[in-house]
Amino acid sequence: MMGVTMTVVEAARSALQNEMRQNPDIWVLGEDIRHGGVFGQYKGLVDEFGPDRIVDTPIAEATMVGAAVGAALLGTRPVVETRFSDFALSAIDEIVNQAAKIRYMFxxxxxxxxxxxxxxxxxxxxAAQHSQSFEAWFAHVPGLVVTAPATPSDATGLLLTALRGEDPVMHLEAKELWNISGEVAAEVAPIPFGVGKVVRSGTDLTVVTWGVALHEAVRAAQELEDRCGVSAEIIDLRTLWPWDKQLVLWSVARTRRIVVVHESVRDVGLGAEIAATVAEELHQTLRAPVRRVASPRIPVGYSAPLEDVYRVQASKIIQTVASMVGVDVAHPARMPGRVAVSDQY
Known part of the structure; x- marks a missing residue:
């Protein structure tokens, strides 16, 4: 069947809408969602499902998540909209000490x-209070699933799995990806948690990434191939906890180099966990030290130049990869020692 071109906003909204039609236990609560939400991700849903299932709340994140935890324990399937990930910190006790622990404690x-x-x-x-990424925080907490879709299709598939699951899911949706377009299948299958995807096959090194950084990695890989003949394999993790260790190790065992790319603070970030795992498992076969390209440990600036210091861009990835494989991007030359690839994951 032919797919449909949709934005991330449209794809996620469609997935939620279809699931709400099939399962009356799914309902949504958050601020201003009856008016469509900050990014239009709930546009029109109140007209179909009414104010009992599309519930506007006060500006009280702890109350929202606390009510949702209680409602989930009583058999419903709530979806909480935090507007910005930064605001979820106001409900950190309800997320970390309640939602994440209840299954274990009972x-x-x-x-x-x-x-x-x-x-x-x-x-x-x-600016600084509306731009943060907390994937490492939530991935650190036993009991939480953490997802980070980068395409309309994955936004649909991962949300379907979350809506049908039995555990709390922190579903991170990159704000700068809301309006990107892509093909979504007419019948989207749920994407299992912990299953990454090879977005681009390559032989010289592996790039592991997720969310908005995936698109910068793809641009960097294309430029590296066009200018220097460097072949980069790109893995989109899609789920950050659990993350697809098998796929990453399989790829790095072949390419023997890895750089982890993420648009969130580098220090004590999720990239460090991936880097450590690869170093522990494959240190004897690596041809270069594991590298990370991520954001500096600074608040996000309001002005565009300050913001760009934090932003992970293709140019930063290119510089890092070039140093790993031993090419001069300004004066490209073919690198020696290419690793042959014949099998598929």
Missing amino acids: GGQGRVPLVVRMPSGLRRGS
Whole structure:
């Protein structure tokens, strides 16, 4: 069947709408969602489902998530909209000490099928309190699933899995990807958590990334191939916890180089966990040290030049990769020692 071209906003909204039609236990609560939400991700839903299932709340994130945890324990499937991921910190106790722990503390007798949608990361001119990415925080907490779709199709598939699951999901949606377009299948299958995707095959090194950084990595890989003949394999993790260790290790075992790219603070970031895992498992076969390209440990500036210091761009990825494989981007030359690839994951 032919797919349909949709934006991330449209794809995610369509997935939620279809699931709400099929399952009356799904409902949404958050600020201003009856008017469509900040990014239009709930546009028109109140007209179909009414104010009992599209519920506007006060500016009180702890109350929203606390109510959703209780409602999930009683058998419904709430979706909480936080407007910006930064605001989820006002509900950190409800997320970390309640939603994440209940299944364990009650021996599986209580489950929390909760989806917390968090518009995450940069959006031009949003400044320090509206631009943060907390994937490493939530991935650190046992009991939470963390997802980060980068395309309309994955936004649909991952959200379907979250809405049908039995555990709390922190669903991080990059704000700068809301309006990118892509093909979405007429019948989208749920994407299992913990399954990454090879977006681009390559032989010289592996780039592991997610969210908005995926698109910068793809641009960087194309330029590296065009200018220097460097072949980069790109993996989109899609799910950050659990993350697809098998796929990453399979790829790096072949390419023998890896750079992890993410638009969130580099220090103590999720990239460090991936780098450490690869170093522990494959240190004897690596041809270069594991590298990371990520954001500096600074608040996000309001002005465009300051914001760009934080932003992960293709140029930064190119510089890092060039140093790893031993090419001069300004004066490109073919690198020696190419690793042959014949098998497929």
